[in-house]
Amino acid sequence: MTAPAVMLDFAGPRVRTTLTGVVLLIFGLAAVTAACLEYRAATTKRAGLELRLAAVLRHSPHESVNTRASARLGEEAAGIARQLGTPWTAMLADLEAASRDTEGRIAVLSVEPDYDKHLVRINGESRDLSVALAYLQRLQESRSLRYPMLDSHDVVAEDKEHPVRFAMTAQWRELP
Numbered sequence: 001m002t003a004p005a006v007m008l009d010f011a012g013p014r015v016r017t018t019l020t021g022v023v024l025l026i027f028g029l030a031a032v033t034a035a036c037l038e039y040r041a042a043t044t045k046r047a048g049l050e051l052r053l054a055a056v057l058r059h060s061p062h063e064s065v066n067t068r069a070s071a072r073l074g075e076e077a078a079g080i081a082r083q084l085g086t087p088w089t090a091m092l093a094d095l096e097a098a099s100r101d102t103e104g105r106i107a108v109l110s111v112e113p114d115y116d117k118h119l120v121r122i123n124g125e126s127r128d129l130s131v132a133l134a135y136l137q138r139l140q141e142s143r144s145l146r147y148p149m150l151d152s153h154d155v156v157a158e159d160k161e162h163p164v165r166f167a168m169t170a171q172w173r174e175l176p
Contacts, residue, residue, distance in 0.1 A: 094142035
């Protein structure tokens with residue numbers, strides 16, 4: 001007895017091309033072509049704009065003016081930032097508390113900051129030198145000022161009460 005021959009087909013049947021497949025293929029190729037053309041046009045336009053910008057920047061007479069203006073604005077901004085960083089609230093509260101402790105015998109005439117050195121100059125007037133020294137001692141205990149020092153004092157001879165005008169300097173502390 002002989003066995004029938006076995007037919008092995010390792011390749012499946014060929015898929016036939018349909019009209020829908022051909023239409024989708026054409027649509028896909030058209031979309032890819034349109035995208036490539038659009039990309040090429042955008043790249044060309046960008047290169048042209050970059051060349052125009054380079055030419056304008058190369059021939060711009062305002063470049064040095066803009067650099068100077070921006071440097072000036074930067075310095076002004078730094079000065080404003082220094083002024084805003086001054087702990088005015090704490091300093092003025094300490095000056096007022098020290099003045100209150102002397103029972104109103106001190107008159108603060110001016111408070112002048114030096115932002116670069118973190119110094120404050122205090123000009124005032126008192127009835128006598130001992131009150132001014134007590135005021136100085138009270139400021140030495142304050143939280144916002146450090147190293148307060150009496151720079152000068154004068155007795156005002158023209159005034160009948162002979163008050164003492166004084167000048168103090170102190171560094172301010174950067175408070176959190």
